[in-house]
Amino acid sequence: MIKLFRFLKTYRWAVTLVLGLVLLQSLSELYLPTLMADIVDKGVIEEDLPYIWKIGGFMLLVAAAGTVFSIIASYVSAKISAGFGKIVRNKIFTHVEHFSLQEFDKIGTASLITRTTNDVQQVQQVLIMMLRMMVMAPMMCIGGIIMAVSKDAKLSLVIVVIIPVLAAAIMIVAMKGVPLFKKMQIKLDKLNLVLREALTGIRVIRSFNRIEHEKKRFDEANADLTETAIKVNKIMGTMMPLMMLIMNFASIAIIWFGGLRISEGHMQVGDLMAFLQYAMQIMFSLIMVSMMFVMVPRASASAVRINEVLDMVPDLKDPEQPKRADAKRGYVEFRDVTFSYPGAEAPAISGITFSAQPGEITAIIGGTGSGKSTLISLIPRFYDVNGGSILIDGADVRELSQEQLRSKIGLVPQKAVLFTGTVADNIRYGKEDATDEEVRHAAAIAQASEFIGEMKEGFDSAIAQGGSNVSGGQKQRLSIARALVRRPEIYLFDDSFSALDFKTDAKLRAALKSETLESTVLIVAQRVSTVMSADRIIVLDDGQIAGIGSHKELMDSCSVYREIVFSQLSEEEIA
Structure with a gap:
């Protein structure tokens, strides 16, 4: 899939802008729990109302700035993705125009249509996610860990235990889902082929009373695709509940051990609240990664199919120095x-x-x-x-x-x-x-x-x-x-x-x-x-x-x- 991203050269400055905006959004979200901790520890506990208004107002400004960064980043990334899709579709169509009939026979018209439409769309969707998440997820995870450790190093051991469990769960689900995504695109090709034949040959089908036969063919191809889609969605559907279950257990552990740390005087209430939010940010960053694992395998399968077309060298090539025909006019x-x-x-x-x-x-x-x-x-x-x-x-x-x-x-x-x-x-x-x-x-x-x-x-x-x-x-x-x-x-x-x-x-x-x-x-x-x-x-x-x-x-x-x-x-x- 990375091979396809060479077509993003036109949008390199826009990509840089999106990454910068996402970085600023991540920083603003990482800063908010610390401000909240200050309000609780210095404002609420010490009953300092002016301080609460002051930090509260600053929190609103930080949150508003993060929202603006997020909206602009979403808009620009959507434009980049749409433009990228346009370029790839154009490249495929232009390249296919130079194919001999032999290449058309090899890939098939139905498959070429699927690759130019559905496969490109899959890569587009992942590109939007990557532009938004490939900076945010690592930033939120690493930044969250640093901020959590700064609040209480010993309590951070809970996160150290939880992260490998979360990562292992994501890996197991992804390993089961990846092969099925590849099968889905092949079965989508088959469905398109049956549908195309049925629609273009409708006169022949009706004249020979083969409507039921074609309906059966379509039902079989449709059921085959549906069965694989349900299977893969069941596997991927377990990911979110599993993540939430692990996150809730992590919250219980943090509150339990954090309560003990407060009672022993090693931690303040505001710090525990901030620590809990940083832990959630770390977990959500890993969930973002898990969402990437859901989308990337299917997009990778689509990217392989797109590259297969773009890498196919047409049998028919123009000579480097074309010869000019004699002036015989049609001999x-x-x-x-x-x-x-x-x-x-x-x-x-x-x-x-x-x-x-x-x-x-x-x-x-x-x-x-x-x-x-x-x-x-x-x-x-x-x-x-x-x-x-x-x-x-x-x-x-x-x-x-x-x-x-x-x-x-x-x-x-x-x-x-x-x-x-x-x-x-x-x-x-x-x-x-x-x-x-x-x-x-x-x-x-x-x-x-x-x-x-x-x-x-x-x-x-x-x-x-x-x-x-x-x-x-x-x-x-x-x-x-x-x-x-x-x-x-x-x-x-x-x-x-x-x-x-x-x-x-x-x-x-x-x-x-x-x-x-x-x-x-x-x-x-x-x-x-x-x-x-x-x-x-x-x-x-x-x-x-x-x-x-x-x-x-x-x-x-x-x-x-x-x-x-x-x-x-x-x-x-x-x-």
Whole structure:
């Protein structure tokens, strides 16, 4: 957790101010019992009313000053904690943005959300406590012991006996609670995962009548977390009663032995009252420490999880001196490319060699699991190849900066993703400074103008989270418009026409042809009708190229392609 506190450098002066204020507050609280002892011994016993008023007024001033110090310290520490949380969340988000898909798969989206929210909050809460207590607790404990000894050294032996008992009780409770706090965060991850799956997949769950099954899954994860939380809270719940019991026994012992010391004339009543208060301050300082023991283990577990994300080195790194691509504007070449997913027994694709040039449409077709989407995802460098190389305009993608590489690409993913905002906002996601005319033109090419015009506010109509208020085909067309408005050198369409009817598909492909005359276009498709007119068709089978050529050439030379064609088209359509 201390490793995370490096982000407090911005607030170093504010931290110093809080520590100074807490020190002054502690001194004021340590001074009050001595003033009270003076009032009793010199004012009450000697019946000196002016002295009582004088010291009483001074006590009020000291108490008021301590209260002011406490309020300011609380305010500043809260600001420091909130600012620290903001910085850490920003660091996590910025770092995660550079992860490859491999790192996302390793940690999991649900866990990343928990680490960015709940885990950071746990560390924030402990930071507030530490700012207030890491000075106060030691100061109150050490100062209380010194003041107690100054009042009566022999009576202080009671405190010497009590402190180890109190410390041992705290240690035993903490040792039992620490492992459970770590388990709680893992179980919270599991609960978030189940909840996220249930909410995002609600349509599938309802369509298959699996509501009870998902409810059971959630109940199990919820019960598991609740059981651990109850167990750890029971353990930690014993701490306060245990502390109070020890403190009350300590009070009884102090009053008993203090009474004997007064009767023997070795101590005054005021000193005993002050001694009792100092003993309570010492005990309360140890209770503060015990509260830290309750919070710190959980925050430490959270800090470990946060550091795990921040310390994870992304597989994808920009070269120290990025190479500049040649001015070929979109030339793509695969040279004997092989790629395997982490932990996979066999490569997803192997021995892939082909080239795609500007002004051409290259289509990729194959059966399910043949490696089509994998091949496309290697071009924008979502993953790095295991063997061979991918060149864009003559430069290996690993030698280009990721920003430079992706600025050349307009990707339409297999699963259309829309963001909350307006229709225009989603199209402008491809080009932030796109004019209204450019947005409308991209929508027209993507065959989206008609349904956008039917929406209540047209291009200013709101898109709900995940695009839940538009159909699958409308999502795909908006995703295509988003890529088109960018006017990139390379278009990647990853099965982006699957939700479109044949008529819209044909109109869209015809419009795309005139729009992408100077760009390289790669289309992944399941439909033969989508790829038949392509300049070049690459047929994938089990991760390898089974054939390359035009539709006519492949019908003569590639059995895999013929099988796909015959499974989709009638003899009349083929002819």
